[in-house]
Amino acid sequence: MEVRVSWHENMRFIGVGPSxxxxxxxxTxxxxxxxAAKPVELCLIALAACTGMDVISILRKMRTPPRKFEVLVKAEQAPExxxxxTRVELLYxxxxxxxxxxxxxxxxxxERYCPLSNSLKAEISFAVEAIP
Known part of the structure; x- marks a missing residue:
């Protein structure tokens, strides 16, 4: 997967992915x-949506679709x-x-389906390249 983020002004960026x-x-x-949303905030929103989509899909397969559904994410960050x-709590x-x-x-x-949850738990290798 490849996404592109471009700087527009001040600290505003616009990202576009395969969709x-x-x-x-x-x-601020x-x-x-x-x-707009801050990067870490957007990450947590994406996490909630990712796991939420899984849960809705699974509940439909169980033939118990909800009347209403939401995911609340509470997270703590290191101060430095x-x-x-440092901690993520999900409430369904x-x-x-x-x-x-x-x-x-x-x-x-x-445990099995949400790629974001499992990526946040995993060690990920990063490569950095700079093009002037």
């Missing part, structure tokens, strides 16, 4: 305008740079679903 949908990223820190995430809320089904669907998402 060709643009995502705006900004911050270091000269940003706060016009690089301010890595679903109306009209037996607890056992919801818990099992969430567990399957975390």
């Amino acid at each position: 060709n949908h643009a995502v705006v990223i900004d911050t 820190a270091v000269g940003g305008d706060g016009t 740079h690089p301010k890595v995430l 809320r679903a109306e009209g679903v037996p607890y056992e089904n919801l818990y099992r669907a969430a567990q399957l998402s975390q």
Whole structure:
């Protein structure tokens, strides 16, 4: 997979991936305008959506689709740079679903299906190249 992020002004960036949908990223820190989600915030939103999609899919297969569903993510960051995430807590809320089904669907998402959850738990190799 390849994505491209381009700088637009101040600290505003626009990213585009294979789906060709643009995502705006900004911050209020270091000269940003706060016009969009911050990068780590966007990462947590993506995590919630990723695992949420898994859970909805699994619950549908269990024939217990929810009337309402949401994922709440609470995260803690280290106080010093690089301010890595040190704890992530996921809370799944679903109306009209037996607890056992919801818990099992969430567990399957975390252990087997959600690429973001599993990437955040894994060691990842990075390569850096600079082109002037």
